[in-house]
Amino acid sequence: MEKVEITAEGEVLTVRLTGELDHHVAAEIRADIDEALYSLLPKKLILELSGIDFMDSSGLGLILGRYAKASEIGCLLVVRNPTPRIKRLIVISGMSGTIPVEAKEEAVTW
Amino acid sequence: MVKPTNELKCTFPSTSQNEALARSIVSGFLMPLDPDIEELADIRCAVSEAVTNCVVHAYKGTQGPITITVKCYDDRTFRMTVADRGCGIPDVEQARKPLYTTAPDEDRCGMGFSIMESFADRLLVSSHVGKGTKVTFIKKLSEASYI
Numbered sequence: 001m002e003k004v005e006i007t008a009e010g011e012v013l014t015v016r017l018t019g020e021l022d023h024h025v026a027a028e029i030r031a032d033i034d035e036a037l038y039s040l041l042p043k044k045l046i047l048e049l050s051g052i053d054f055m056d057s058s059g060l061g062l063i064l065g066r067y068a069k070a071s072e073i074g075c076l077l078v079v080r081n082p083t084p085r086i087k088r089l090i091v092i093s094g095m096s097g098t099i100p101v102e103a104k105e106e107a108v109t110w
Numbered sequence: 111m112v113k114p115t116n117e118l119k120c121t122f123p124s125t126s127q128n129e130a131l132a133r134s135i136v137s138g139f140l141m142p143l144d145p146d147i148e149e150l151a152d153i154r155c156a157v158s159e160a161v162t163n164c165v166v167h168a169y170k171g172t173q174g175p176i177t178i179t180v181k182c183y184d185d186r187t188f189r190m191t192v193a194d195r196g197c198g199i200p201d202v203e204q205a206r207k208p209l210y211t212t213a214p215d216e217d218r219c220g221m222g223f224s225i226m227e228s229f230a231d232r233l234l235v236s237s238h239v240g241k242g243t244k245v246t247f248i249k250k251l252s253e254a255s256y257i
Contacts (some may be wrong), residue, residue, distance in 0.1 A: 023162040024126035024234040032216060054133070054151075057221040065217035085151055092228050093221045094208065 004029050006036050013042040013075075018051030030062055037069060045070045051081035060091070060093050064091035067099055078102055114181035116142075116190075121177045124169045124194065125159075132161040132178060138192065139180050143188075144254035152229035153188065153249065158190035159222040160245045166213060168196025168243055186251040190242055193239065198239035 005016040014110075015033055019025070037045060047063060063079060070077040080098045082090065090096050118139050136157045140181060158177070164176045170248045174195050181189045199205045206227070209218030227233045230247045237243040 020130060022129050022158055024129050024164060026217065035159060050198055054154065056162065057225055058153050058158075058162060058217075060221055061217035061219040064219050068209075087244075089155075089225065093219065 004032050006032065008036070009042050010044065011043040012046065013037065013040055013044070014046045014048060016048040016051065017051075018055040021052050021059040021062065022054065022056055024057045026062045030065065033066055034069060037066070037073070037075070041073055042075055045075050045077045047077065047081045048088055050083065051084060052086060055086050055089060057089070059091070060089055060095065063099060063100050066096065076100070080104055112183055114183050117179070117181040119177065119179045121175050124165045124173050124176050124196075126162075126165050127178070129161050129165065132157050132176075132192075135178065136180060140182075140188065143182060143186065143251060145192075146252050148251070149251055152245075153190070156226045156229045156247050157190065157192065157253040159203065159226050160247070162195065163222055163245075164196060164243075165196040166216070166218065168194040168198075168215075170197065172196075182193040186199055186253070188249050188251055190247045192247075198241055199227055199235070199237040200239055202235050202237050216243075 003018045007014050013036055017029065023030070045066065047066070067077040080102050081104065082101060090099065090101070116139070118134060118135070122131060133154045136140055137150065137154055140153065161176060168174070176228045179191045206223040208224040209220040212219040223235070224239040226245070226247060230249050233247040235243065
């Protein structure tokens with residue numbers, strides 16, 4: 001089951017994606033992110049991907065598309081905690097020099 | 111002609127919901143072979159790319175049948191074809207190039223064929239304009255590891 005959770009803190013917009021990210025779900029997720037991006041105009045957009053079980057090139061397209069949209073409004077997109085599979089796709093697609101990737105421990109809440 | 115040890119053929123309509131169905135079908139077919147987790151993930155990604163191409167490009171704005179045929183052989187070779195009866199690709203060589211896409215406005219990054227190629231031992235694409243496209247993905251699975 002795919003899910004998107006968007007939180008804003010100061011000038012940072014964090015989008016936490018979970019589940020399967022394919023073409024079928026990408027359109028809806030894209031609309032949600034873009035709406036938040038244009039209404040909040042953040043300086044940084046974080047895509048937290050540690051909860052993604054499956055991703056294909058539709059997910060890469062979603063990331064690249066958001067990167068371009070964010071750049072247009074002076075916002076930096078960062079991919080956070082990509083799974084090894086996602087990292088591999090980013091490398092295969094030659095995006096590793098373009099999209100900033102960071103790893104950060106998330107606080108665990110019980 | 112070598113006889114496959116198992117085979118499956120199925121046809122479903124080109125709705126985007128069926129991208130996940132295609133992944134499940136192919137996963138289910140491969141499970142008895144005890145595939146390596148990474149290889150299984152590669153193949154799940156490859157079928158997703160092929161089926162998405164049918165939904166987004168072959169039947170753009172319309173709907174039609176997608177037929178998946180999967181076969182496995184004694185030597186652990188896995189062969190999958192994904193066929194549509196859609197618009198066809200005028201220039202297959204160009205379509206297979208990384209970053210080439212006819213739908214940049216829809217966030218298509220043009221990496222579908224490149225990803226399938228990188229996960230396959232061989233990837234064959236045959237297409238006829240107005241008749242459809244057939245993508246054949248061939249990969250020899252590594253030996254099963256029994257604990």
